[in-house]
Amino acid sequence: MSDDEKPGWFGRLFGRKGPEPKPSEEAVVPEPTSPASESEGVPDFATGADDVSHVPPPVSEPSPEDPDKNRIPDEIEGADLQPEPQPPVEDVAFEEPQEETQELAPEPEPEPAPEPLPAAAEKRGWWSRVTGGEAPPAEPTAPAEADIQPVDAAAALASDAVQGAVEGSEKRGWWSRLTGGLKRTSSALSDRVTGLFTKRKLDATTLEDLEDALIQADFGVETATRMAEAVGKGRYEKGISPDEVRAILASEIERALEPVAVPITLDPAKKPYVILTVGVNGAGKTTTIGKLALKFKAEGRSVMLAAGDTFRAAAIEQLRVWGERTNVPVISRAQGSDAAGLAFDAFKEAREAGTDVLLIDTAGRLQNKAGLMAELEKIVRVIRKLDAEAPHATLLVLDATVGQNALSQVELFSQAAPVSGLVMTKLDGTARGGILVALAAKFGLPVHFIGVGEGVEDLEPFAARDFARAITGLPREERA
Numbered sequence: 230m231s232d233d234e235k236p237g238w239f240g241r242l243f244g245r246k247g248p249e250p251k252p253s254e255e256a257v258v259p260e261p262t263s264p265a266s267e268s269e270g271v272p273d274f275a276t277g278a279d280d281v282s283h284v285p286p287p288v289s290e291p292s293p294e295d296p297d298k299n300r301i302p303d304e305i306e307g308a309d310l311q312p313e314p315q316p317p318v319e320d321v322a323f324e325e326p327q328e329e330t331q332e333l334a335p336e337p338e339p340e341p342a343p344e345p346l347p348a349a350a351e352k353r354g355w356w357s358r359v360t361g362g363e364a365p366p367a368e369p370t371a372p373a374e375a376d377i378q379p380v381d382a383a384a385a386l387a388s389d390a391v392q393g394a395v396e397g398s399e400k401r402g403w404w405s406r407l408t409g410g411l412k413r414t415s416s417a418l419s420d421r422v423t424g425l426f427t428k429r430k431l432d433a434t435t436l437e438d439l440e441d442a443l444i445q446a447d448f449g450v451e452t453a454t455r456m457a458e459a460v461g462k463g464r465y466e467k468g469i470s471p472d473e474v475r476a477i478l479a480s481e482i483e484r485a486l487e488p489v490a491v492p493i494t495l496d497p498a499k500k501p502y503v504i505l506t507v508g509v510n511g512a513g514k515t516t517t518i519g520k521l522a523l524k525f526k527a528e529g530r531s532v533m534l535a536a537g538d539t540f541r542a543a544a545i546e547q548l549r550v551w552g553e554r555t556n557v558p559v560i561s562r563a564q565g566s567d568a569a570g571l572a573f574d575a576f577k578e579a580r581e582a583g584t585d586v587l588l589i590d591t592a593g594r595l596q597n598k599a600g601l602m603a604e605l606e607k608i609v610r611v612i613r614k615l616d617a618e619a620p621h622a623t624l625l626v627l628d629a630t631v632g633q634n635a636l637s638q639v640e641l642f643s644q645a646a647p648v649s650g651l652v653m654t655k656l657d658g659t660a661r662g663g664i665l666v667a668l669a670a671k672f673g674l675p676v677h678f679i680g681v682g683e684g685v686e687d688l689e690p691f692a693a694r695d696f697a698r699a700i701t702g703l704p705r706e707e708r709a
């Protein structure tokens with residue numbers, strides 16, 4: 230289909246979306262009032278990349294009547310990297326850690342008392358299918374060490390969050406969780422498709438409206454255009470049912486996502502296999518680490534956690550509670566300690582204990598963005614003193630509710646750490662789950678896991694076909 234056959238297609242596409250838009254994906258995609266989607270409230274983690282020059286800022290055109298009307302409030306823009314009213318990190322200076330492991334003080338009384346692993350932990354099968362590896366022998370016991378200062382209210386909150394994640398998992402299958410989690414996106418999309426294609430002949434206006442719906446779901450302009458064109462191909466002035474449209478969209482989405490649906494593969498020769506997790510605060514790093522720890526353990530792998538978000542006491546405590554609940558040792562130090570030194574010590578300890586997987590948490594917020602990036606670079610540099618190939622995987626955890634801002638977060642974090650794959654959380658909290666497709670189109674980074682809820686079973690390996698069908702409201706199709 231040529232542009233001549235679609236009068237007003239691109240004119241409308243680019244002309245209506247802003248006064249002076251550029252013909253690029255980011256310039257055209259509107260963010261209604263904030264970097265996050267309209268439905269998510271006011272996340273304080275919605276940015277993290279305001280100095281990435283080639284990524285345009287979210288829509289912030291002043292209104293002629295009220296210049297402040299569309300201004301992005303300071304508390305949203307860049308808030309994840311603003312100072313916190315916490316004691317400052319003491320040692321941001323690059324003091325490389327010495328070989329000696331620091332003495333760790335006795336661990337405080339665990340609070341609350343750890344509970345047995347949920348049934349999910351005993352479930353096997355999916356992880357084997359994904360990792361393909363043989364389950365290693367039983368876990369050697371490594372000492373749980375910590376010198377965390379007691380954190381009262383924060384600890385209680387963190388414990389509640391972990392408790393909710395563990396207990397909030399009703400016994401439902403993944404497909405049901407996935408479709409439930411993607412409901413907001415799929416309903417919005419499906420309603421538009423039904424409205425547009427019921428008893429109507431397919432014309433340019435209908436396709437433009439479809440394209441708008443896809444853009445609103447954060448698929449990105451390029452992908453939305455391609456998908457709308459696929460629907461229109463050879464069908465002008467003919468009838469097409471909403472289900473046919475959904476099927477075409479699903480197949481386009483699957484095609485775009487198939488190359489990035491790559492499972493994380495743990496190399497058993499690397500002991501420990503070091504996984505660094507990065508991302509802005511609130512994206513779900515700590516929760517993801519806890520859920521992954523549970524999954525790895527369920528496969529019989531031994532796991533150790535490193536509480537590398539030394540900036541926030543609550544983050545340390547949250548990881549400690551995850552460690553208790555999953556019966557996994559957590560290496561931590563007092564708030565404000567050097568995160569790179571902690572990562573180094575944890576690596577050494579995991580190696581000495583013969584641990585299979587070391588999951589390192591990191592801060593998502595520091596006193597400023599440069600500090601955050603410097604800390605990540607330092608962690609990577611320091612653990613490479615023990616193994617030049619470490620970290621063996623660096624997972625960037627992205628919160629789907631930040632919408633197009635996820636694109637700039639990938640660019641920002643990739644500058645500081647060797648991001649090897651993505652985990653997208655909170656797809657249940659947005660009607661704009663198409664962001665995953667936009668990310669795939671732009672970066673082609675492997676998407677290892679997606680999260681569709683707070684429960685431990687709400688994080689699963691990413692499968693392109695299931696996602697494509699769930700997001701378009703189609704029933705599951707079993708592969709032959």
Ligand SMILES: Nc1nc2c(ncn2[C@@H]2O[C@H](COP(=O)(O)OP(=O)(O)OP(=O)(O)O)[C@@H](O)[C@H]2O)c(=O)[nH]1
Nearest residue numbers: 510511512513514515516544593654655680681682
């Ligand atoms: N609805 C929903 N909530 C999620 C999902 N993943 C994580 N969360 C919740 O998001 C919140 C933040 O998660 P954390 O794991 O604390 O995020 P973080 O990136 O470690 O944040 P900091 O510790 O602040 O750096 C918690 O309440 C989680 O339960 C998801 O897929 N869906």
